[in-house]
Amino acid sequence: MVKIVIQNKTIKVSNGKIEQQFILPAKFTKSQYKTLLSNLKNISFGGANSYTLRLILLGVGYRVEDVSNNTIKLKIGFSHFVFIKVPDLVSVFATKRNQLVLKSANLELLTQFAAKIKGLKLPDPYKGKGIRFKNEILVLKEGKKK
Numbered sequence: 001m002v003k004i005v006i007q008n009k010t011i012k013v014s015n016g017k018i019e020q021q022f023i024l025p026a027k028f029t030k031s032q033y034k035t036l037l038s039n040l041k042n043i044s045f046g047g048a049n050s051y052t053l054r055l056i057l058l059g060v061g062y063r064v065e066d067v068s069n070n071t072i073k074l075k076i077g078f079s080h081f082v083f084i085k086v087p088d089l090v091s092v093f094a095t096k097r098n099q100l101v102l103k104s105a106n107l108e109l110l111t112q113f114a115a116k117i118k119g120l121k122l123p124d125p126y127k128g129k130g131i132r133f134k135n136e137i138l139v140l141k142e143g144k145k146k
Contacts, residue, residue, distance in 0.1 A: 002014070002015045002040075002043065002044045003015070004040075009023060009024040010022065010023050010024065011024065011036075013039075013040060013043050015043055015044060015046065015105070017046065017089070017105040017106075018043065018046065018089060018105050018106045020039070020043060020106075022036060022039065024036075039108075042107045042108070043106075045107075046104070046105035046106060046107055050103045050104060050105055051103065051104055051105070051106075051107045051110050052101065052102070052103050053101075053102045053110060053111070053114045053133065054099060054100070054101050054102075054133065054134035055099070055100040055101075055102070055114060055117060055118065055131055055132070055133060055134070056098060056099055056100075056131070056132055056133070056134055057074070057076065057098040057099070057100070057121075057130075057131055058098070058123070058128060058129055058130060058131075058132065059076075059077060059127075059129035059130065060129075061075060061077065062074075062075065062076050062077060062098060062121075062129070062130075062131075063075050063097040063098055064094040064097060064098070064099075064100055065081060067092050067093055067094050067100075070085060070086045070088075071083050071084065071085055071086065072084045072086060072092060072100070072117075074120070076120060076121045076130075076131065077121060077129070082120060084116070084117060084120075086113070087109055087113055089104050089105065089106050089109055090102055090103070090104045090106075090109060090110060090113050091103045091104065099134075100117070102114055114133070117131060118131045118132065118133070123136075123138050125138075125140065125141045126140060126141050126143060127140070128140055
């Protein structure tokens with residue numbers, strides 16, 4: 001159930017799991033109106049269901065070492081392990097050693113966190129090694145010709 005409260009140019013939206021506040025501008029443009037409606041739709045859907053994103057670590061030795069205590073321990077080709085702190089509203093678990101599943105009711109926070117993880121090791125355009133989304137299509141470049 002989504003609860004919406006409008007007071008003096010502010011809109012408070014809560015769905016039981018998350019609560020967000022939007023401040024309305026003095027003049028509304030069409031794009032701002034559509035963005036607000038899209039955010040309200042995402043919050044209402046996130047209250048009933050959870051959003052899920054899957055990340056794949058592709059490369060020799062790239063793996064998820066440990067997921068515990070709101071931290072993720074990754075081995076992604078550096079000389080050291082990479083530790084990432086998980087936000088409170090996001091739950092993370094590893095289905096395989098090279099797959100990471102992120103779940104949250106807040107779509108904006110989920111995509112922002114997934115982009116942060118992906119930004120640690122972007123996919124290589126020649127070999128395809130790196131972190132990418134499960135359904136992401138990556139077109140590889142051709143190497144040197146002799």
